[in-house]
Amino acid sequence: MSAMEPLCHLFGTNHRYFSKEENILLEAELFVRVCEELKFILRDNLKNYFCVLKFTTEMENAMLESNFARLILQDILSTDDYTLNGIAHYTNTHEDVVTEVATGQNTNPSALFLRKIIELHRSVRQELYINIMKKIAAQYCSI
Template identity: 55%
Template sequence: MFAEKLRCYFENVNYSALSKKEKILLEAELFTRVCEELKKIFKVPYKNYFSLMKFNIEMENTVMETNYVRCIINDILATEEYSLAGIAYYTDKPQDVIIDIAAGKNSDPSSSLLRKIIELHRSVRPTLYQEIIKKIMLDIATLK
């Protein structure tokens, strides 16, 4: 579980003492923060495009939200550790579904597919996720 892997970062939180509901809420909060950090990272290559198109922040966020899963899949492909067929096999989905997402034809996959794609992304880009977690923990520490 994602939250269990992060419990060592919480000095004042006894993870084992949290209720099941609190653990779920903690995991959801961390998952949301990781997703937001990934969107920021994926947004960088589009900076000039957004400027050229004179997009406001809301429009930029809409574009990134629409292309979020596509960006993750393309980042997995960029590592050359998985092909589209490999991603399809890992996620237990037809290759056509993965191709449609990677091509931008399907921008709203199921939550279970999103979860599997993010799990795969974490496995091929562990350093990226470690950096994101450090940033999140630093942000949390500065709020205390």
């Protein structure tokens, strides 16, 4: 199932009605919105950490941006569904690269790797993504 199908279902439309270019643009928009929602959730999970360190909003944003992939990887690992080796296999990425991202040594992974770990995260945190999709759909339906 493509990433667009569940969202289109929530909107009451069929993704096949869109051209290939429109589907690409919609998927890019969805990806950006999902990342924004994930950062919002991560910010909420880290609020005590940010408070102790007396981070400003700008510092929080910078930390979330530079550690986004690492935090997603840590959440996948916390489910015990995947190991670093399993993530490397799923994403077709060398295990050293996955380890570098997971340990914070690589804060700028490729867009393809980021997309693949978010797809994997979506499979281990299905309920979270259902709620994110519903929230996004509600926001767009209210426009």
